[in-house]
Amino acid sequence: MALDTVAIAATQPETVQPWRELGLKEDEYTRIREILGRRPTSSELAMYSVMWSEHCSYKSSKVHLKQFGEKAPHSDALLVGIGENAGVVDIGQGYAITFKIESHNHPSFVEPYQGAATGVGGIVRDILTMGARPIAVMDPLRFGPADAVDTRRVLPGIVAGVGGYGNCLGLPNIGGEVVFDATYAGNPLVNALCVGVMRHEDIKLATAHGTGNLVVLFGAKTGGDGIGGVSVLASETFASGKAAKRPAVQVGDPFAEKVLIECSLEIFTEDLVIGIQDLGGAGLSCATSELASAGSGGMSIQLDKVPLRDPSLSPEEILMSESQERMCAIIEPTKLARFMKICRKWDVTATVIGQVTEGKHLEITFNGELIVDVPPRTVAHDGPVYNRPMARPAYLDTLKATVLPEVKTATAIKSELLALISSPNIADKSWVTDQYDRYVQGNSVLAQPEDSGMIRIDETTNLGVAISTDANARWSYLDPYNGAKLAMLESCRNIATTGAKPLAVTNCLNFGSPEDPEVMWQFAETVRGLADLCLEMGLPVTGGNVSFYNQTGSVAILPTPVIGVLGVIQDVTTRTKMGIPAAGLKIVQLGNTAENFSGSEWAHLHGQMGDRAPTPDIAAEVRLIDLLLEAQPLFESAHDLSDGGLAAALTESTLRNNIGATIELLGALIPGGVSAGLFAETPGRILVTVDPANFEALRALAKERDIPFHPIGTSGGDALVINGATIPLTELRQAHTETLPRLFG
Amino acid sequence: MRIGVVTFPGSLDDSSALRAIRLAGGTPVPLFHASDDLKEVEAVVLPGGFSYGDYLRCGAISRFAPIMSSIIVAAEHGFPVLGICNGFQILCESHLLPGALTRNQGLHFVCTDQPLIIENTSTPWTSGYIKGDRLVIPIKNGEGSFQASTETLHQLESEGRVVLRYADSNPNGSKNDIAGISNARGNVVGVMPHPEQAIESLTGPSVDGLAFFTSILHSLVGR
Numbered sequence: 001m002a003l004d005t006v007a008i009a010a011t012q013p014e015t016v017q018p019w020r021e022l023g024l025k026e027d028e029y030t031r032i033r034e035i036l037g038r039r040p041t042s043s044e045l046a047m048y049s050v051m052w053s054e055h056c057s058y059k060s061s062k063v064h065l066k067q068f069g070e071k072a073p074h075s076d077a078l079l080v081g082i083g084e085n086a087g088v089v090d091i092g093q094g095y096a097i098t099f100k101i102e103s104h105n106h107p108s109f110v111e112p113y114q115g116a117a118t119g120v121g122g123i124v125r126d127i128l129t130m131g132a133r134p135i136a137v138m139d140p141l142r143f144g145p146a147d148a149v150d151t152r153r154v155l156p157g158i159v160a161g162v163g164g165y166g167n168c169l170g171l172p173n174i175g176g177e178v179v180f181d182a183t184y185a186g187n188p189l190v191n192a193l194c195v196g197v198m199r200h201e202d203i204k205l206a207t208a209h210g211t212g213n214l215v216v217l218f219g220a221k222t223g224g225d226g227i228g229g230v231s232v233l234a235s236e237t238f239a240s241g242k243a244a245k246r247p248a249v250q251v252g253d254p255f256a257e258k259v260l261i262e263c264s265l266e267i268f269t270e271d272l273v274i275g276i277q278d279l280g281g282a283g284l285s286c287a288t289s290e291l292a293s294a295g296s297g298g299m300s301i302q303l304d305k306v307p308l309r310d311p312s313l314s315p316e317e318i319l320m321s322e323s324q325e326r327m328c329a330i331i332e333p334t335k336l337a338r339f340m341k342i343c344r345k346w347d348v349t350a351t352v353i354g355q356v357t358e359g360k361h362l363e364i365t366f367n368g369e370l371i372v373d374v375p376p377r378t379v380a381h382d383g384p385v386y387n388r389p390m391a392r393p394a395y396l397d398t399l400k401a402t403v404l405p406e407v408k409t410a411t412a413i414k415s416e417l418l419a420l421i422s423s424p425n426i427a428d429k430s431w432v433t434d435q436y437d438r439y440v441q442g443n444s445v446l447a448q449p450e451d452s453g454m455i456r457i458d459e460t461t462n463l464g465v466a467i468s469t470d471a472n473a474r475w476s477y478l479d480p481y482n483g484a485k486l487a488m489l490e491s492c493r494n495i496a497t498t499g500a501k502p503l504a505v506t507n508c509l510n511f512g513s514p515e516d517p518e519v520m521w522q523f524a525e526t527v528r529g530l531a532d533l534c535l536e537m538g539l540p541v542t543g544g545n546v547s548f549y550n551q552t553g554s555v556a557i558l559p560t561p562v563i564g565v566l567g568v569i570q571d572v573t574t575r576t577k578m579g580i581p582a583a584g585l586k587i588v589q590l591g592n593t594a595e596n597f598s599g600s601e602w603a604h605l606h607g608q609m610g611d612r613a614p615t616p617d618i619a620a621e622v623r624l625i626d627l628l629l630e631a632q633p634l635f636e637s638a639h640d641l642s643d644g645g646l647a648a649a650l651t652e653s654t655l656r657n658n659i660g661a662t663i664e665l666l667g668a669l670i671p672g673g674v675s676a677g678l679f680a681e682t683p684g685r686i687l688v689t690v691d692p693a694n695f696e697a698l699r700a701l702a703k704e705r706d707i708p709f710h711p712i713g714t715s716g717g718d719a720l721v722i723n724g725a726t727i728p729l730t731e732l733r734q735a736h737t738e739t740l741p742r743l744f745g
Numbered sequence: 746m747r748i749g750v751v752t753f754p755g756s757l758d759d760s761s762a763l764r765a766i767r768l769a770g771g772t773p774v775p776l777f778h779a780s781d782d783l784k785e786v787e788a789v790v791l792p793g794g795f796s797y798g799d800y801l802r803c804g805a806i807s808r809f810a811p812i813m814s815s816i817i818v819a820a821e822h823g824f825p826v827l828g829i830c831n832g833f834q835i836l837c838e839s840h841l842l843p844g845a846l847t848r849n850q851g852l853h854f855v856c857t858d859q860p861l862i863i864e865n866t867s868t869p870w871t872s873g874y875i876k877g878d879r880l881v882i883p884i885k886n887g888e889g890s891f892q893a894s895t896e897t898l899h900q901l902e903s904e905g906r907v908v909l910r911y912a913d914s915n916p917n918g919s920k921n922d923i924a925g926i927s928n929a930r931g932n933v934v935g936v937m938p939h940p941e942q943a944i945e946s947l948t949g950p951s952v953d954g955l956a957f958f959t960s961i962l963h964s965l966v967g968r
Contacts, residue, residue, distance in 0.1 A: 160853070160854075163854050164854070167795075167854060167885075167887075168755070168757075168799075169757075170757030170758075170794065253798070254795070254798065255754070255755050255795060255797065255798025255799075255800065256798075258754070258757075258795070258798075259754050259755070262754075345779075346754065433856075434853075434855055434856050434857050435853050435854045435856070436854075436856060437854075437856050437885045438856060439856070439883045439885060439939065439942040439948075439949070440757050440758060440761070440793075440885070440942075441757075441760060441761065442758075442760065442761035442764055442941070442944070442945075442948055442949075443948060445947055456947070459764075572947065573947055
């Protein structure tokens with residue numbers, strides 16, 4: 001095919017172009033012609049098509065996401081906010097933390113191993129790009145029914161991919177979620193979170209300025225993988241009968257990324273870069289246009305200098321390729337020699353592919369011919385914006401209240417509890433998490449299944465951070481506004497349960513098609529809820545990710561806002577664990593239980609959804625967090641009550657150290673009786689153990705904070721005994737741990 | 746007491762090994778694969794990780810690193826070498842230790858707190874233990890199944906060169922539950938579990954790994 005140059009485009013305006021095949025809409029193509037005053041060249045069309053995709057441009061979500069800015073609380077901790085590769089917060093002692101969560105849902109369905117692996121690789125490069133050393137990852141995962149045939153294809157591949165890539169990078173995997181629901185069949189969710197640490201002065205930004213400075217591409221060579229990944233895969237709904245999309249999934253090489261990390265960190269240490277950007281979705285199109293757009297605007301690139309794995313690639317393909325493990329840096333010419341020396345040390349290929357120029361245009365040549373001449377801002381930032389129609393979903397008017405069995409006798413308590421804690425969503429997840437290295441780097445203070453992951457940042461001062469990710473998609477389905485709030489509150493509670501103070505928020509918003517007004521309404525309500533809560537709690541949103549089109553045919557996934565909260569702990573040696581550590585301790589439930597099973601795992605087990613999400617009591621949640629932090633020295637263990645309610649929490653806390661408990665729930669005092677006491681998922685509750693000597697002190701503190709205080713039992717023995725129902729720990733463990741190995745081998 | 750830790754491209758537990766040496770009271774010295782300079786260290790640790798991405802075979806490329814040529818020569822003259830996980834694999838590929846580490850029986854990467862029994866306390870890396878000591882140390886690998894010919898296994902057993910054995914359950918199908926072995930002289934030891942990740946109660950399942958690092962310091966002092 002002949003090279004389509006700017007000169008040809010200007011003289012041959014009538015050439016028919018494949019804008020539709022590249023995922024553009026007709027009005028979008030018209031707009032590109034207006035911007036350029038001519039038809040785009042095929043290379044320009046390639047760039048606009050990937051950069052104006054839903055995945056890169058946030059064209060359907062932008063009008064809603066701006067609330068995060070409008071309602072942003074004042075925060076002294078925020079160093080870099082939304083818009084950069086990842087947000088950065090100050091945690092004191094000169095340290096800054098960057099963290100972010102992203103989705104890689106569609107590629108992981110098409111090719112589970114590589115899709116999940118490159119999802120980890122992409123988020124790790126975002127963190128590295130900020131100038132930070134990546135220190136941990138987490139992976140919230142969602143699948144179709146655990147016993148579905150396709151889940152058996154998708155889950156082992158995704159888990160192996162997350163592990164295969166993360167383990168090889170030397171990043172401890174310290175948490176996440178594994179959730180099963182029918183709506184994720186055909187639409188598994190692979191979200192990946194990465195945390196990094198740096199000194200304040202080391203923060204790097206994605207910007208290109210200083211005429212004459214060099215544009216250097218370093219890392220892996222460019223190949224034909226992942227072409228159109230963002231536009232074709234991530235921005236369209238799967239429909240049956242279409243041709244295989246596997247070539248659009250990237251292929252990862254974690255070893256290349258590991259040396260790229262070490263090489264980049266050494267380059268950062270010597271302060272050799274002006275700006276830096278990783279190559280992820282939309283590849284070079286994204287990196288060059290974003291760097292130029294965030295800088296002075298002018299950049300020239302010689303595309304034929306890009307090192308290729310496949311020499312037959314066309315310029316359009318080079319611009320769209322999503323080959324992994326590549327970075328783009330802007331450096332001063334005087335620093336090039338030192339830069340190249342470090343790259344040679346790590347065996348990393350580095351090539352000067354262009355320079356920062358005067359003017360406001362991004363110009364790309366191929367063998368001397370001008371093939372791209374665009375204002376970079378029009379590619380990177382001035383994409384289309386849609387205010388899509390919204391409609392309150394009709395299903396909300398047909399919801400039915402739950403009708404669940406009364407659990408009163410010892411036999412019923414035992415059988416319902418065992419059924420719940422062996423159900424795939426509540427069962428022990430070691431089959432998954434034992435495939436991830438949680439120890440590497442030697443700073444993992446807490447890892448799954450603890451309430452939050454915790455990493456030591458400074459060995460001398462014991463400063464640390466805690467991270468938790470949470471979502472309750474069924475509550476979001478019932479009430480997206482409150483569902484989002486409840487997810488974030490749970491995440492904050494998980495942070496405080498381990499002894500850390502919530503500091504900042506990231507999110508990954510997974511939804512169906514934005515072209516469906518009911519989905520768009522769910523999305524808008526979710527963002528409104530999150531933005532309101534962040535303002536109320538004074539926590540900044542530091543960045544996030546939107547994943548639309550998670551639906552097969554007309555069935556969308558449950559609205560799934562996954563919320564990640566970062567917390568700080570001044571002394572990690574004081575952290576609280578979830579396991580009951582000894583016999584003879586008093587067991588206390590902080591917070592009241594309400595009779596509402598809607599959206600709970602117990603209702604799900606009985607095939608019901610229910611009709612109303614709980615209404616969050618934000619003031620009470622804030623008081624509870626304060627109590628958890630203040631009373632932390634009094635706790636021998638603490639565990640958040642959420643999925644599976646008290647039944648699940650007691651199971652997890654007793655099995656952790658194999659120390660039993662005797663519990664007496666006074667059903668008459670609990671609305672909904674023992675059933676609610678054990679299985680309701682009322683938010684704002686924590687299970688703690690205290691030494692009898694500290695019991696009254698805790699009671700007094702709880703009273704002071706106006707937090708309900710319910711002594712429910714004593715630790716000890718080799719069984720979990722609840723209102724006379726005796727479940728030996730061996731039997732409890734067998735029920736809790738057998739499910740996943742039985743399903744997945 | 747200077748103890749070196751080699752960083753290969755793709756080494757991951759090098760920083761933890763350096764920390765372990767420091768917490769044991771030694772002077773940790775980072776060594777780089779591309780140089781043959783041992784920087785006057787008195788013993789060396791080959792850390793865990795995925796050197797060269799484990800491409801071809803685990804350890805197969807690292808064995809040709811310039812630093813390895815110095816280590817192989819020194820080890821043949823009694824220089825103490827500890828290979829942990831990927832380091833163990835490199836020692837097998839270098840023929841400093843017999844046998845090979847193959848894909849785990851269950852075909853999964855396994856990260857777990859593994860009960861172990863100390864079998865041999867005559868090596869400079871295990872002299873601080875008592876034979877029969879029960880340890881809990883993390884394992885984390887995808888290719889940790891120790892395999893060797895019947896004759897080699899017989900030789901290892903009869904010469905008391907099995908240093909560490911899996912207790913309770915065999916996590917990966919290793920022959921004779923072998924988790925670690927030594928060469929005939931005892932100065933070269935390879936173990937699949939990660940003692941450097943069981944140094945502090947804050948971050949590890951135990952502090953049972955610390956004695957590997959205090960042992961070598963005592964052995965070098967008493968030499």
